[in-house]
Structure formats: C-alpha cells, structure tokens
Amino acid sequence: MTNRRQFLGFAAMCLASFPALADSAGDLSGSATVLGRLPPDLNGIFYRNGPGRYALGGERYHHLFDGDGFAQRWQIADGKVSHIGRYVATQKFEEESKAGRFLYPAFGTYVGRKGVKNNDTINVANTNLLPFNGGLYALWEGGSATEMDPQTLATRGIKTWRKDLKAMPFSAHPKMDPEGGLWNFGNMPGADQLLIYRLNQRGEVTRTAMIPVPQLNMVHDFVVSGRHLIFLLAPYDMRPGPERSLGESLYWEGDKRPLRAVVVAKDTLTLRQVFELPARSVFHLGNAYEDGACTRLDAVLHDGDALVKTALEVRGQIRPVSAYGSNTVQITLDYASGQAREARLFGVSEFPRVAPQVVSARHRKLLVLGASGRELILDSVNLIDTDSGKVDGYAFGAGWEVEEHVLVPRRGARSETDGYVVGVAQDKHHGQTVLTVFDAHNIKAGPMALARLPYRAPLCFHGNFLAT
Template sequence: MALDYPTADALTDTVTPRDPSHWPDTPVFRGYASPVRLEGEVRDLEVVGTIPAALDGAYIRNSADHAHPPMYENDLFLNGDGMLHKVRIKDGKADLSTRYVQTEKLKVERAARRALFGAYRNMFTDDPSVAGKDRSTANTSVVFHGGTLLALKEAARPMRIDPDTLATLGGYDFDGRLKSETFTAHPKIDPRTGEMVAFGYFTTGTADTAVELYYIDASGELTRTERFDAPYPSMIHDCLLSENYVIFTICPMVCDWERVKRGEAFFHWDDRLPTMVGVVPRRPGGARDVRWFKAPNPVMETHTFNAWEEGDRLNLEHFITQTGWLSQFPDINNPQAQEKPPFAQRWTIDLGAGADEISIAPMWGHIGEMPMIDLRFATQRTRHFWFGTNNPALGPMLPRGAKGPPFTCLGHFDAVTEQLDFFYAGPHSSPEEPIFVPRTPDAVEGDGWLMTIVGRRDENRTDLVILDAQALSDGPVAIIKFPCRVHEGFHGMWVPGSALKG
C-alpha cells in the first residue's frame, strides 16, 4: 500500500531565526496539529455507551505541545513541550486532567515569555542565555514502575510525576545511580520478574557510539549499569526484551556532530550504512558479549511488539520501514525521497549458528504503527497484536499532517486464526496508539479492553474510546467525550486504581 508521506528536504538547510511573536504557518502549527497549551480539569465527562464497571484506573499519555512559538520556522512537532493527559476512570465515571511537565526548559521560557531553546536536540541553536541549562521536553512517553510515574524523553533523564495530580516532582536519577544524561522513552518490563530494562544512547549529550544498559528491579532500584558500543552513532528509539536477551536494532538514522554544529537537522538518513542487530545477554556482564547480526537491507525499526525464544532461535517482532523518518529528518543521499510506511515483520536469528544471518517474514499485509500486546505475556510468544493503521475498504484516508498520514483505524491480528479485525473511527476521525487493559489480573491473554485517543478533526475535539480488544469491528463499548481538543500524542499507559489515591 503506497502512501504519500512528506519529505524533510527543508530540514537540510541551516536553520535561521524567525520572529517569535507569532506561530509559523507550517503543518506542525496549523489546523488540528496546532498547539493547545491548555492545562486544567474537566470532571464527569460525557459518556456514550457504558464504561465497563470493572475499569478502575487512569489512562495517562504524553504529548508534545509547544508552549511558545518556536525560534525556527521549520521546527518539528517532536520538539514540543511535554503535556500529560490523564483520564481517571472509576465507577463508570471519567475525569480529564491536562498538565505540562515542569521541565527546566519550560520554566525558563515561561519566565522569558518566549522560546529560548532552538532546534530539536541542537544546543548550538539555543539563545546564549540558556547555555548549560537542561533542554529536556519530557514529551514522549510515561512509565509506572516501582510505585513511581516517570515522564520520558530519550534525549534526557526522566521526570518524576505525581500520578494523582500530574504535578512534576522533579528530575529523577534513581537515587544518584543514573549517571547518564539520557534515558530511553521505551523501557521494557519483564512480567515474570518485575525487572525493568532500560538504556541510554548519546549518554553525555553528544553523538557517540556508547550505549548504556540499566537494570531496575521490581521495587524501582537501579541495580546494574552495563555498557557497549554500537557500530555507528545512530538514533536508538526502541528495544526488544526476551527472557534472556536485550536486543537493539541499529538503523542508519545517523547523527553527525559536525552537521549539528552547523545548525542542521540532528539526525539524517544514510542508507549507505547497514542495519545491524545487537543481541546482549541479560546476565551480569552480558554487554561484554554483545553479538552483531547484519540485516539484508538498510531499514529502520520504528517501534517494537515483543521478542521471544525457541531454543537457540530468537524471534523479534516489530514495525519496519524501508526509509528513515523522512517526514522529520532528511535523506542525505536522496533529498527528494518519500517516506515509506512501516509493516510488521518477524526477524529470526539462530543464535546457535555460526553465521550472522537474519531471516525476515511479514506478519500481515496492512501498514501499521504504535504496536501493542498484552504486556502480561511479554518475553514469550503471544497471540494477539494491536496497532494503528488505515483500511481504505472501510473509509478514506485523511489528508496528511505534520506526522504524515494519520490513522483511520485500529487493527487486531490473531496469530492463531491469522485473521485481521478493524475498528474504523469514522469520517474525519483518527485513532492514536492503542493501550491494552486486561479484564481481570488473571484473564487469559488478550481478554480485556483496548483504549485509544481519537481525534475528531472536523469538530476540533477529542474522545477516549474503549473497545473490546478481541471484537474491534463491533465498535466502541464506550466513548468518553472531551469538550475540547487535546494535542496529538505519542505514548501512554494504564495505571491501575490500586496505585492511585483517589
């Protein structure tokens, strides 16, 4: 399925300052993608249908919502300030809260009443008055682990958040044990042990090949840090976790520090470099024994489902695209290249063989992104997969925006029946990342609810939709209607009511 994704050719130019008194007239700041910037609460949201009585908890997700007009005309949506959206669900009722993450960047710019930090991750484009200050936007995802809620951005350390009020409690370094300047937005939690495995790249704030691994026990204590070197200085956005390994896909989305110093885009796509898979044993000292496997072609892993082992065979399930994120970063070899959509693939590595070969097989035929599984079964083979997608047979695709063409559907793939099922959000409507919530703590895999934010673009408004996770085409069980729009987001999660005070 061919899609018309935008290119990032304008980003190859050295950035030049702009008049900061107004917003740029670009797709990032226009129409439904425009900043919202609204902090507040709305109690007793309107509900169409019935919220399942057993649902007790909070849907919390992160977004990039610029608080001030940017310093540069071609600023990316990735550069927005972290804004948290929370829907507290209990007793069939729902309340909405929205609140910025109070980063040092946000505080300094609010005091100045204008943007002072420049292009995405590029300190050389900042106003001199903020030299040495923390540039984190804390805008990508959230994780709840060991009783602590963290807002995450892979270019910085975590920010600790009160899960009840969304108040920012400050930067978080795991009681001084985190020495790196960076921490992934996609840590993985082993449901068998409760251990969280995370990592950081560009750990000193500049481009290098060092990757640090962090092992955090079920109580939230960072117990071990290990280090290895990637083949080249690449964006490492996600990872995979199996029972015995941590797996990294190193893609040719490269950072060249000399280009960054010139004010150019922080990353660029260079498909002259190979895509490499690093397999790190999870045992103590395992980073010393990292093994590298070369993919057949230079491709990019966008986000991951799961990894699992069958004897010596290691299976990696993730979304793969044949280009980089060209809607955000340029292709230096072909500036006019069009970004291609991701497809789900299973990569299999025979760890017992002497060769570095990777076997690749498609998982299904529809495009997709924002993967989700029943996380209680992570690190073992799973049956159920959910994802954002389009299905022209159900309704027309929407015009592309700042992030490329928006989804119109959520998809569910059953690996046993090999059947696809779809929820179509409706004309002018776009669902975002699906979040799975089990019906009960001990429910069988995939028995539960799927939640997604849905943008009602023609109404300039947002809903939270609840679906039966295995019956998407039956339509919503409940639609929780927001009276306003919240900004398009990235990643979220469900925090159970037992972890909340109210």
C-alpha cells in the same frame, strides 16, 4: 500532490491535530460525555504524554519531536471519565516561558541563545508517562526521567536513579520485567555507547553496563526477551556541525549500510551477536521471545528515512520526499546461522503493543494502528494474530486520527484478549478528543464506549494504563 500527502501521512497527527491551546501554557480539566457503556470492571488511570508547545515568541519548531511535554491523565471510575492535562515544568519549559522565547536547541530545530549545561538542560519530557513503584515519570530519551504527582500532574523535578547516573539518558521505552522492576537503556549518539539499566521493583538500580556499539546513532525503542535485550539500529551517520540540531545531524546512509539487530545477553550484559537486515528505519518494536535457538521479535519498519517523515518544516519550506511505506513484521534471529529472517504481518502501521502479562514471553496477539485511507493517516485499531496472520480491526474513517492504544487485561485474565483495548482518538469533525474502549476479543464490532471531552487536547505519543 501524492508525495506530499504521503509525507504528511505518518505526521498527520502533527499540526492539524493540535488545537490553538497546544501553543499556550494552559492547563486542561474536564469531564467526558460517555457514549455507550463502560465495562463495570474497567477502573483505572490512563496516563499519556506527548509534545505540546511548538511555538513561542513568533518562532515555531521544525520537527514533530520538538514540542515541550504535555502530560495527560484520564481517570475511569464507576462508569465515568475525567481528564486533566498539564505541561511538564522542566527547566527548559520554565526558563523559556519566563523569557517569552525559545532559548535552547530541540531535537530537530537549532536554537542557540543560551548554553547547555547537560542533557537535562534541554530535557522536554515529552514522550511517555510511566507509573512505577507508586510514582509517575515523564520520559524523554535524551535525559533523566521527570517525576510528577500521580494525582495532579504537578512537576516534582528530575529523578536521579543513582548519583553517578545524574543527567544520563534514560529512554522513553522501558520494559517491565515479569520478575518485578524494569529494564531500560540510554543512548549516547556520537559516543557509540549504549547504557543499560536494570531497576528492581523498589526503583533501585541493581545492574548497569556500558556497551560499545560502532556507528550508534538514533535508537528510540528496544525489546526484552527471556535471555536477551535487542536493539534495531537504522543506518544513520552522525555529522554534527555549527547551528545544527541533533536531528539535522543525522544523515541517511541506507544505500551504504544495513539495518542492524544488536543482541545483548541479559545474564552478562555483553554484546552477543549482530545481525543485518535490508536498510530501513524504525521507531517502535512490539515484543520478543525465545523460540528454541532463535529469538523472535515484532517491529514496524519504514522504507527510507523516517525522520524526514516526521519533520514539520525546514526554514519555512516543506521538505521534499519520495513515496514511503511501512510494515509491521516479525523478525527471526537465528543464532546458529547468523541470519535474520522476517515475515510481514501488516501494512502501513505504527505503535505496536502487546498485553502486559506477555512482555518478554511468547505472545500471539499484537496491537497496531493502521491507515485505512489513501492519505495514510492512522485511523484504525488492529489486533493481529501473529500465528495465523488474521486481523481483527476497526477503522474510524475519514476525519479521525487515532493515537496509540493499549491492551488492558481483566483481573486474572486467562488469555491476551481477555480484557479491553483502551486508547485515544482525535475527532476532527467535532473538534473533540475521545477516549475509546474496545472489547479485546471483538475489535471489529467497534468501540464499546466513547468518552468525549468538550475540547481538543494535544496529541500524545505514548502512555500506560494503571488499574485501580
């Protein structure tokens, strides 16, 4: 029983977190009841996105990453909070809704009823929601960004940043550049190629590069420092086959290959160096910065195959799995020695974030979710001092499941904690989705305010706060 509980731990925000509406094509709209007091200077929109529909026509997906995107918009203004949620009307979502059944393959579930023309045929737009240059984009790492209306969340359609980049992968984890614009990448599993993008603040592609990387498979996130782009590559082997999804084609090779840190130079967009670390898997990274002749970066590393941890079912059966662990670590890449060192910062955790004003620069605070109970459900919000190792944290406790939180600086903020921590949590006791607001300088005091919706909304993976 212990192994099964740990198997469900990271994916605890899976089936149990989704109300019945998550498998229907219904919009959401409502006002939240605010308990406590929202800070008067906290005004803005918290955009969120995650998988919604997992079942259609009597069939159910097998993996947490498969569901069609459900975008959410939390408006905070004048001490009040309102919420809307809508499915992203991708080609896949519209065609399958009309047909009343799944037609195309998903990440972890093979469906082959209709042919796939390109990456955007199967784009589920279910991972992040990015406000950028006055627009709003639902992101999924396997294909194009999908543009949405920032006010209504109506789907406008596929965003092609440049004609020759049509339908190319555009990851769900772009990094804003302090000089304006953003960096992003596209991963092409099986082709051993990383596509690098640099967009200016007007959304124009100013630089691209195709970088060959041997044995390149799943890459979900990256970090950008002052001089480098850094990718962590877990030891998966691609073994495609008939009636096999992408997720089912990735085989764990941790007993044969290491975890690799691939460093790309920003000035030339060429491979600079590759470091090796003990084999583990990884979804999310925090931030990176230069420290003399080294680069330091934060990451959440999982023991063993984390894709198994996020599986829901395989042909109706729970997939067996041994005990797992995860840790937030700071990795130091020493270019002179070619060695990578790591220091543990926190235990079982996920979803690392830093304050937006320190992205790619020296940071001293790292925000992560943690698990305070035995069942490893993410239920706590923690701000780590990366210099001292001290943690300022708050645990919601049993019956709560916490989603990604973000740091929101005050205007003119003078430090990384001069502002607020804003996020979303699922209160299973009352069947409500709740917006949470903390004072970033005092997380342990608990939420300054909780804004409770009168319903449960689907889980979101990632999002961003846009101050107004």
